[in-house]
Amino acid sequence: MAKGAKIYEGKAKTLYEGPEPGTIIQYFKDDATAFNAEKKDVIDGKGALNNRFSEHFMQGLESIGLPTHFIKRLNMREQLVKRVDIVPLEVIVRNVAAGSMSKRLGIEEGTKLNRPLVEFSYKDDSLGDPLVAEEHILALEWATQRELDEMISMALRVNDFLSGTMHAVGIKLVDFKIEIGRLTENDYQQLVIADEISPDSCRLWDIETGQKLDKDVFRRDLGNLTDAYSEVARRLGLLPKNTTTPKLVK
Ligand SMILES: Nc1ncnc2c1ncn2[C@@H]1O[C@H](COP(=O)(O)OP(=O)(O)O)[C@@H](O)[C@H]1O
Ligand SMILES: [Mg+2]
Secondary structure, three states: OOOOOOEEOOOOOEEOOOOOOOEEEEEEEEEEEOOOOOOEEEEOHHHHHHHHHHOOOOOOOHOOOOOOEEEEEEOEEEEEEEOEOOEEEEEEEEEEHHHHHHHHHHHOOOOOOEEEEEEEEEOHHHOOOOEEEHHHHHHHOOOOOOOOHHHHHHHHHHHHHHHHHHHOOOEEEEEEEEEEEEEEEEEEEEEEEOOOOOOOOEEEEEOOOOOOOOOHHOOOOOOOHHHHHHHHHOOOOOOOOOOOOOHHHH
């Protein structure tokens, strides 16, 4: 499928105009960044794996009735999606304290929360994506009250789905972040899950051993990131069981 003009080059993906109006092609890069791009590397195979993960999870969410931007995967590195107007928020759901929450509140990583916690941060790299309250979102008109309520309910449904999917393969979903967009079709606007869902945007711990199988492997120099992501992919049936390191075409 012919790619149109480049629209945006981000840290993990490049966006191109798609073949039809209202579509875009997401190209998943091998670039890994952390701490607001202070730490950077190129990790062979990461883009192809995340393309596959995102396809898998978006299709799963569609299957339980949650609308997403996903149309179809085109090849190893690219997928076709519906173009949306991204709500400028990262919607974070936490089941267990870790990362920035542990740091900010002095709570030991691994502390179980007695209910899932939904947090929002304002999507702005130059500000370091600061945590914001629902009051900020409404006062600054980043979303309406109706949208906010819907985003929380969508995020919790994603949490139920992803936690269940991961638990079934021996992995604990500690937390994740999603982006949500406004999709306008036939004069009707709805909120849909956009961007990507992959181990770049989740914390995944092996239930038995506690081993980290997500981007923290890169952030904290805990080993080979592709090996960790491949392990998750194998357990989900996205890679053959008997492969060690997958042969991925660039
Ligand atoms: N369906 C979509 N329509 C429009 N923009 C999208 C869609 N899905 C994701 N995006 C945006 O595309 C960009 C994806 O590239 P990424 O490398 O993740 O960027 P960033 O460095 O900003 O995180 C993000 O800014 C994301 O908000
Ligand atoms: Mg991103």
